Amino acid sequence: xxxxxxxxxKGGVAPCTKRVMNLSHVLRQAARRFPGEVGFVHGPLTxxxxxxxxxxxxxxxxxxxxxxxxGDRVLVQSKNCLQMFESMFACFRLGAVWVPTNxxxxxxxxxxxxxxxxxxxxxxxxDFPEHVAAAQAEAPAIDTVIAIGEAPxxxxxxxxxxxHLGTRFAAxxxxxxxxxxxxxxxxxxxxxxxxxxxxxxxxxxxTNHLCDLMxxxxxxxxxxxxxxxxxxxxIHQLVQTARAAKTILLPSxxxxxxxxxxxxxxxxxxxxxxxxxxxxMLVEHPSVDQxxxxxxxxxxxxxxxxYREDQKRALAKLGKVLVQYFGLGEVxxxxxxxxxxxxxxxxxxxVKIGTCGFERTGMQVQLQDEAGAEVNxxxxxxxxxxxxxxxxxxxxxxxxxxxxxRNGWFRTGDLGHMDAEGFxxxxxxxxxxxxxxxxxxxxxxxxEKLLQHPALVEVAIVGVPDPMWGEVGVAVCVARADTxxxxxxxxxxxxxxxxxxxLPKRVFFWDALPKSAYGKITKKMVREALEERGLLPLxxxxxxxxxxxxx
Numbered sequence: 184x185x186x187x188x189x190x191x192x193k194g195g196v197a198p199c200t201k202r203v204m205n206l207s208h209v210l211r212q213a214a215r216r217f218p219g220e221v222g223f224v225h226g227p228l229t230x231x232x233x234x235x236x237x238x239x240x241x242x243x244x245x246x247x248x249x250x251x252x253x254g255d256r257v258l259v260q261s262k263n264c265l266q267m268f269e270s271m272f273a274c275f276r277l278g279a280v281w282v283p284t285n286x287x288x289x290x291x292x293x294x295x296x297x298x299x300x301x302x303x304x305x306x307x308x309x310d311f312p313e314h315v316a317a318a319q320a321e322a323p324a325i326d327t328v329i330a331i332g333e334a335p336x337x338x339x340x341x342x343x344x345x346x347h348l349g350t351r352f353a354a355x356x357x358x359x360x361x362x363x364x365x366x367x368x369x370x371x372x373x374x375x376x377x378x379x380x381x382x383x384x385x386x387x388x389x390t391n392h393l394c395d396l397m398x399x400x401x402x403x404x405x406x407x408x409x410x411x412x413x414x415x416x417x418i419h420q421l422v423q424t425a426r427a428a429k430t431i432l433l434p435s436x437x438x439x440x441x442x443x444x445x446x447x448x449x450x451x452x453x454x455x456x457x458x459x460x461x462x463x464m465l466v467e468h469p470s471v472d473q474x475x476x477x478x479x480x481x482x483x484x485x486x487x488x489x490y491r492e493d494q495k496r497a498l499a500k501l502g503k504v505l506v507q508y509f510g511l512g513e514v515x516x517x518x519x520x521x522x523x524x525x526x527x528x529x530x531x532x533x534v535k536i537g538t539c540g541f542e543r544t545g546m547q548v549q550l551q552d553e554a555g556a557e558v559n560x561x562x563x564x565x566x567x568x569x570x571x572x573x574x575x576x577x578x579x580x581x582x583x584x585x586x587x588x589r590n591g592w593f594r595t596g597d598l599g600h601m602d603a604e605g606f607x608x609x610x611x612x613x614x615x616x617x618x619x620x621x622x623x624x625x626x627x628x629x630x631e632k633l634l635q636h637p638a639l640v641e642v643a644i645v646g647v648p649d650p651m652w653g654e655v656g657v658a659v660c661v662a663r664a665d666t667x668x669x670x671x672x673x674x675x676x677x678x679x680x681x682x683x684x685x686l687p688k689r690v691f692f693w694d695a696l697p698k699s700a701y702g703k704i705t706k707k708m709v710r711e712a713l714e715e716r717g718l719l720p721l722x723x724x725x726x727x728x729x730x731x732x733x734x
Contacts, residue, residue: 203383205354206363206421207276210236213427217402222427224450225265226434232427235269241347242273242340248347249327251304253278253355256365258302258325260284260293260314263412263432266331266340270306271417272424275363275382278355279304282365282377283413285622286436287682290317292375297322300365300377300578309334359383360575366414368512368623377578378513385421387545387571388515392422394544395520396506397454397481402427404453405478407446409433409461410621415485418515419456428453441470451478458621459489460652462505466497479504481523485516486621488609490650491536498528509539509609510572511595513587517543517572518595519607538606546570550601555589560603563610567592615706617646617654622684624656626706629687632680633658636673638666641696643709644687647719656687657721659709661696668692689721 213222214236222232230238251257257274259282261267267283274281282300284293290313297305297318305325307315309332316336319325328337357363363385365377393400406423408430410416420430431450433443443465446452457465462484465471482497483506489497497505505526510516521540530536542548549557550564558564573593577583587594596616599609615626626644633642641661649655662668670690677686697708713719 201359201383203357203359204386205275205278205357206382206385207239207272207354209389209421209425210239210272211354213402213424217427220402220427221429222424223265223268223430223432225263225432228265230265235265235272237348238344239269239272239276240350240352241344242269243276243352244347244350245329245343246273246277246279246304246327247352249304251277251279251327254280254362255304256280256282256300256302258282258284258293258297258300258305258318258322259307259413260286260288260311260318261306261308261331262286262310262436263408263416264308264331266306267308267412268420268430271364271412271421276352276354278357278361280362280365282367283417284367285411285413285682286311287411287684289679289682290314291680292682294318294321296367296375296377297325299367299375303327305329305337306331306340307334307336308332312336357382362575362578365578366512366515366574374628376580376583379575379578380515381575384515384571384574385418388418388517389422389425391517391544391546391572392419393426395522396483396508397422399480400426400428400454404428404480405431405450407431407433407443407450407452407455409438409443409455409457414512415516415621416456419483423454438464440464440468441473444468444470444474444476447476447479448474452476453478454481454483455479456483456485458486458653459484459493460620462489462497463493463651466493466500471500476501481506483508485510486618486653488537488539488653491530494526495528498526503528507540508543509607510543513574513593514546514568514595515572515574517546517570518548518566518568519543535602535606538602538608540607541605542607543570543572546572548601548607549592550599550607551589551592551594555592558600561600563598563600566595566597566599566607566609568595569593615645617656619646619649619654619656619684620652624654624685626656629656629658629677629681629685632677633660633673636668636676638662638668639673641704643696643704643706645706645710645713647710647713647721649688649721655689655721656685657713657718658687658690659696659713660690660692661694662692689718691718 214232218233223230293314294317298321304327306329330337331340364380367375503523507521510518519540527534630642644658646654673690
């Protein structure tokens with residue numbers, strides 16, 4: 184075929200398109216096999232698989248009636264709820280692209296995502312009118328807004344569903360590389376970028392998750408959601424739907440440990456997707472001993488390493504149910520896995536302490552030097568990965584794509600080594616990014632906001648270990664000599680400008696920042712100076728104003 188770069192196969196057989204299953208079909212399958220079984224729980228609300236499938240048909244019909252077609256992007260700003268969960272499948276069924284935000288993001292942050300994604304429609308929870316106004320101001324192409332709940336900015340989601348209920352909507356035909364989800368991530372640096380996830384890629388991800396993270400999952404299982412559905416938890420719940428395992432949300436966005444354990448007991452929850460900080464809270468709260476959690480088979484944690492002592496406590500309380508995986512949004516979580524059998528409650532010569540596991544099924548990991556050559560076992564290199572779970576690239580960002588791919592390998596930006604048996608150990612990061620409570624934090628974004636303060640002339644933020652959040656930020660600032668400023672004022676200044684998980688835990692003021700011979704402020708030198716001054720580890724509490732954040 185001329186211009187494709189693909190030679191026609193021998194025998195005269197022409198190449199064909201790689202049509203794949205529309206991802207919304209997993210919901211249809213669950214509804215066909217188990218129509219009357221509960222598939223979703225949120226407080227007193229329950230929905231069966233058949234009810235959700237019908238509602239998704241109705242919402243897809245409503246979106247189509249408003250002029251949305253295959254390939255259009257739909258921005259979704261919402262707390263966890265039934266409508267948000269359904270919106271994913273409605274977008275997939277239409278052939279549109281689901282563009283979820285973290286509901287804790289500020290209006291300005293969401294407005295940027297609206298513009299960067301090229302969204303033309305928005306589904307927004309009634310609690311966020313400012314986000315709608317900001318998004319439409321930044322992305323005027325958004326001419327369709329649907330409200331979850333009564334709100335002045337658009338028709339109600341449930342009213343539209345009711346108006347179209349009973350309509351059978353035929354899922355759009357899709358090919359392997361047709362986009363279905365823009366998963367926003369900053370990768371290693373800069374402002375968020377839209378990682379393009381596709382129907383074909385995500386079908387593999389579903390299969391891989393079921394194979395490596397929670398084998399044996401069936402309609403008899405139940406999954407508790409303790410994180411926003413906009414990111415990793417959304418992928419996890421898509422996987423649950425593929426096996427008709429019910430999804431259970433916490434009654435509100437506030438994380439109540441006792442309430443969570445009560446839901447585990449009541450619904451016989453078998454798996455939880457979480458991060459080490461939340462796992463630590465669940466294990467150390469007194470309510471862990473007040474409810475029956477014997478139904479748990481998999482407590483899957485990702486986003487950051489778990490301290491060995493925290494692993495031991497979790498294993499002592501819950502048994503051998505821990506599953507660790509390492510993976511970025513760009514690889515949809517599919518890099519390595521450490522299954523329950525390799526989470527040992529006691530140290531010993533056979534225990535591989537500090538590993539994030541071995542390669543996921545169907546994926547290949549390679550530690551590479553700066554030239555892209557594979558390094559020897561135990562030698563430090565950049566963790567690179569290839570395989571069907573790797574995303575299609577960043578949306579309209581050729582520069583980022585060029586930096587992130589080399590010879591077909593996706594470059595994670597993380598440094599580490601691999602032992603002779605293929606177990607991977609993360610030892611550092613090629614960037615300044617750190618992970619706090621399972622969320623990536625990129626210091627430059629916060630530094631730029633801080634430098635808008637009239638009293639500050641230089642700022643550097645580094646990530647440091649923290650027993651609660653894994654890592655937190657420490658800001659070192661240089662203030663103008665004639666403009667007094669303190670830690671509480673800086674915390675108040677940042678409040679509302681960035682998400683709360685990005686706020687530095689401590690702010691220090693120095694006369695000058697350490698610089699290299701070229702006059703460059705290096706994070707390595709800042710960290711060393713913090714240690715030399717006895718400011719690390721962080722053993723002094725910060726003012727209340729700088730410590731408020733959400734789990």
